[in-house]
Amino acid sequence: MLETEFMRLALGAGVVIGLLAPAVGFFLVQRRQSLVGDGIGHVAFSGVAAGLLLDVSPVLTALVAAVLGGVAIELLRSRGGTAGDQALALVFYTGIALGVVLVSSAGALNVDLFQYLFGSILTVTRTDLAVIATLGAVGLATIGLLYRPLAGATVDEEGARVAGVPIGALNVTVASLAAVTVALSMRVVGILLVAALMVLPVSAATRIAWSMRSAFGLSMAIGLGSALAGLSIAYYADLPPGGAIVLVASAGFVVALVASWLRGR
Amino acid sequence: MPLAVELDRLSFGYRLGQHVLEDVNLRIGQGEFVAIAGPNGGGKTTLLRIALGLERPSEGKALLFGEPAHRFSRRRTLGYLAQRSELGGDAPATVREVVSAGRLAAGGLLGPLRRRDRELVSEAIERVGLEDRADTPVRTLSGGMQQRAFIAKALAAEPALLVLDEPTTGVDAESQESLAALLDRLHSDLGVTVLYVSHEFGAVEGFVERLVLVRRSVLFDGPPGDLPGLWHDPSHVHARD
Numbered sequence: 001m002l003e004t005e006f007m008r009l010a011l012g013a014g015v016v017i018g019l020l021a022p023a024v025g026f027f028l029v030q031r032r033q034s035l036v037g038d039g040i041g042h043v044a045f046s047g048v049a050a051g052l053l054l055d056v057s058p059v060l061t062a063l064v065a066a067v068l069g070g071v072a073i074e075l076l077r078s079r080g081g082t083a084g085d086q087a088l089a090l091v092f093y094t095g096i097a098l099g100v101v102l103v104s105s106a107g108a109l110n111v112d113l114f115q116y117l118f119g120s121i122l123t124v125t126r127t128d129l130a131v132i133a134t135l136g137a138v139g140l141a142t143i144g145l146l147y148r149p150l151a152g153a154t155v156d157e158e159g160a161r162v163a164g165v166p167i168g169a170l171n172v173t174v175a176s177l178a179a180v181t182v183a184l185s186m187r188v189v190g191i192l193l194v195a196a197l198m199v200l201p202v203s204a205a206t207r208i209a210w211s212m213r214s215a216f217g218l219s220m221a222i223g224l225g226s227a228l229a230g231l232s233i234a235y236y237a238d239l240p241p242g243g244a245i246v247l248v249a250s251a252g253f254v255v256a257l258v259a260s261w262l263r264g265r
Numbered sequence: 266m267p268l269a270v271e272l273d274r275l276s277f278g279y280r281l282g283q284h285v286l287e288d289v290n291l292r293i294g295q296g297e298f299v300a301i302a303g304p305n306g307g308g309k310t311t312l313l314r315i316a317l318g319l320e321r322p323s324e325g326k327a328l329l330f331g332e333p334a335h336r337f338s339r340r341r342t343l344g345y346l347a348q349r350s351e352l353g354g355d356a357p358a359t360v361r362e363v364v365s366a367g368r369l370a371a372g373g374l375l376g377p378l379r380r381r382d383r384e385l386v387s388e389a390i391e392r393v394g395l396e397d398r399a400d401t402p403v404r405t406l407s408g409g410m411q412q413r414a415f416i417a418k419a420l421a422a423e424p425a426l427l428v429l430d431e432p433t434t435g436v437d438a439e440s441q442e443s444l445a446a447l448l449d450r451l452h453s454d455l456g457v458t459v460l461y462v463s464h465e466f467g468a469v470e471g472f473v474e475r476l477v478l479v480r481r482s483v484l485f486d487g488p489p490g491d492l493p494g495l496w497h498d499p500s501h502v503h504a505r506d
Contacts, residue, residue: 030355149369155418159346164341210357211400
């Protein structure tokens with residue numbers, strides 16, 4: 001498997017996304033915002049469509065759209081007097097509707113679009129990997145630096161706000177990190193499955209962890225394992241890599257659920 | 266006595282013309298242990314949010330330690346315990362992890378906690394008697410113990426003002442008594458100003474120096490012993506409607 005360059009590049013991208021997606025998703029899941037990644041994914045779809053229409057790199061336009069969508073969800077939720085799920089629905093549907101209109105205008109209902117919807121990790125180039133690795137490293141470093149306030153705010157957001165912790169800035173940071181993760185993950189698992197890697201490893205880890213820090217570490221480990229195992233299975237069984245990765249993550253969740261059930265007996 | 270909280274002719278409404286609070290005057294001195302009670306929907310939590318500077322009054326003024334509450338410059342000296350339903354995520358945060366969150370504002374946001382911060386976290390855990398459970402996930406503890414962990418989190422900030430919003434909701438009667446006794450001890454030992462907000466005041470009545478009954482305005486403000494007997498039944502406050 002490693003003798004082919006496309007698999008080496010795919011595994012490289014899988015390692016970065018396998019670590020980054022659950023690391024960002026951890027803080028979304030703890031705030032009960034598991035579907036935010038999905039909402040941002042739909043906005044990213046409109047970004048891809050805009051890129052195809054304007055003949056600009058769809059990853060770049062998706063990144064811009066995703067960041068704007070992520071920040072919009074957060075601002076609507078925190079300042080707009082809109083309930084979190086309604087803010088999400090508003091951005092979610094607007095994103096997908098805009099995407100459909102733009103795709104139709106670009107006449108791009110074709111294979112190019114499907115690569116972004118379902119992932120195309122086996123076509124990752126060296127340049128793609130360099131972008132994914134660089135932005136992924138920046139994302140992971142940001143989380144490492146801000147782990148304590150991010151974790152503290154999930155324990156008691158209102159208490160932290162009263163004590164003067166800049167909760168608004170932290171929430172916008174998480175939304176922006178989620179957007180970057182979505183844009184980078186498009187090539188690996190596709191827009192339609194992008195949120196799964198942000199949520200499933202975290203849900204699995206939360207069931208078997210013994211502390212918040214261990215839950216965070218286990219989330220990343222399960223995400224990494226899912227990405228590598230899913231890619232390997234896809235290679236040998238000739239399956240779509242995005243679907244294989246997410247199915248492995250789902251299996252990981254079931255295993256964790258059974259383990260926690262057995263431990264509780 | 267220098268004032269910790271000063272609310273002067275304060276009114277507030279979430280919608281125009283509908284006052285949740287009307288002409289509220291309240292002065293709480295530094296070092297006092299005060300219970301604010303009243304029916305659900307009577308404006309207690311709103312009053313608390315204005316006192317802490319999270320909302321701005323439509324009329325009147327709110328001061329914290331002499332400064333406008335919404336621009337209070339020493340926020341790190343405020344310890345706040347939100348209602349239980351607003352606390353915690355899904356991850357199994359241990360007692361030590363929860364209490365460490367109390368050092369966020371005072372200990373700096375970036376990087377790991379310093380040694381002095383870790384010592385303060387351990388001291389706070391010992392003060393509430395949870396040193397044997399420091400590495401236990403909070404969600405596996407009883408309701409009373411969980412509240413102790415969150416009180417320790419507030420204490421870790423070395424607060425000048427400790428505010429607790431409905432701390433006994435969902436906690437059994439025995440734990441309520443023990444929680445009230447713990448707060449009384451912390452108040453005596455640390456000299457911290459304690460503001461205890463609840464729709465019922467039974468558990469703390471024996472410990473607080475002042476009881477403030479709120480339903481849109483202040484209906485009673487004085488020692489619990491002076492409270493008219495009828496009002497010891499919180500339903501009476503509703504019945505007046």
